[in-house]
Every structure is written in structure tokens, then in C-alpha cells.
Amino acid sequence: xxxxxxxxxxxxxxxxxxxxxxxxxxxxxxxxxxxxxxxxxxxxxxxxxxxxxxxxxxxxxxxxxxxxxxxxxxxxxxxxxxxxxxxxxxxxxxxx
Numbered sequence: 352x353x354x355x356x357x358x359x360x361x362x363x364x365x366x367x368x369x370x371x372x373x374x375x376x377x378x379x380x381x382x383x384x385x386x387x388x389x390x391x392x393x394x395x396x397x398x399x400x401x402x403x404x405x406x407x408x409x410x411x412x413x414x415x416x417x418x419x420x421x422x423x424x425x426x427x428x429x430x431x432x433x434x435x436x437x438x439x440x441x442x443x444x445x446x447x
Contacts, residue, residue, distance in 0.1 A: 357399035365390045365406075381419040386410050392424040 365387050373387065380386060389409050394402030405424065412418060 354398050358394050358402075361394055361399055361403055362391055365394075381413055381417065382409070382422045383420065384423070386413055389422070389424060396424050396427060 369387050382389070384392065386406070386409055390402070390406035393405040393409075396402065397405060409422065
């Protein structure tokens with residue numbers, strides 16, 4: 352319940368920015384998807400807390416000396432696969 356409320360709140364803030372402020376600033380985004388769209392997708396994929404954290408990290412990379420190009424939101428399945436077996440390797444290397 353709280354996650355839904357927080358998700359709706361943060362998504363609403365981003366949508367307000369997209370509709371009211373972004374058109375006044377023009378198209379200046381270095382990444383695809385845009386930082387605001389990235390934020391909405393991150394909140395949908397990861398929930399409000401981690402989603403906002405991912406959006407803040409992405410926004411902090413958006414500057415003239417930062418990167419550019421395609422930078423999608425990491426999917427939960429991809430993140431889960433990257434940690435599979437990590438604990439198992441540690442258990443195989445311990446002496447009993």
C-alpha cells in the first residue's frame with residue numbers, strides 16, 4: 352500500500368515535470384530514454400525507493416562530460432542472474 356502511494360507520488364512529480372517544465376527547456380537529453388522516462392521506468396521496475404535511487408544516479412551522469420546513448424533501466428531478471436552462484440562459490444571454497 353505504501354509502495355503504491357510513493358510510486359504514484361514520484362511518478363506524478365516526474366509527469367508534472369514532463370508536461371509543464373520540460374517543454375520550456377527544450378530537448379537536451381544525452382541519453383535514450385530521457386532521464387525523466389528512465390525515472391518512471393525505474394520506479395515501475397524496482398519500486399519507489401530503488402527506482403528513485405536509480406533515477407538520481409542516472410540524472411547525476413547527465414552532464415557535458417558524462418556519457419550518452421542508449422542506457423536502459425536494469426531489469427530485475429538481469430540483476431538476479433548476475434548474483435546467481437556467488438554464494439555457492441564461496442561455500443565450495445571453504446574447508447570443513
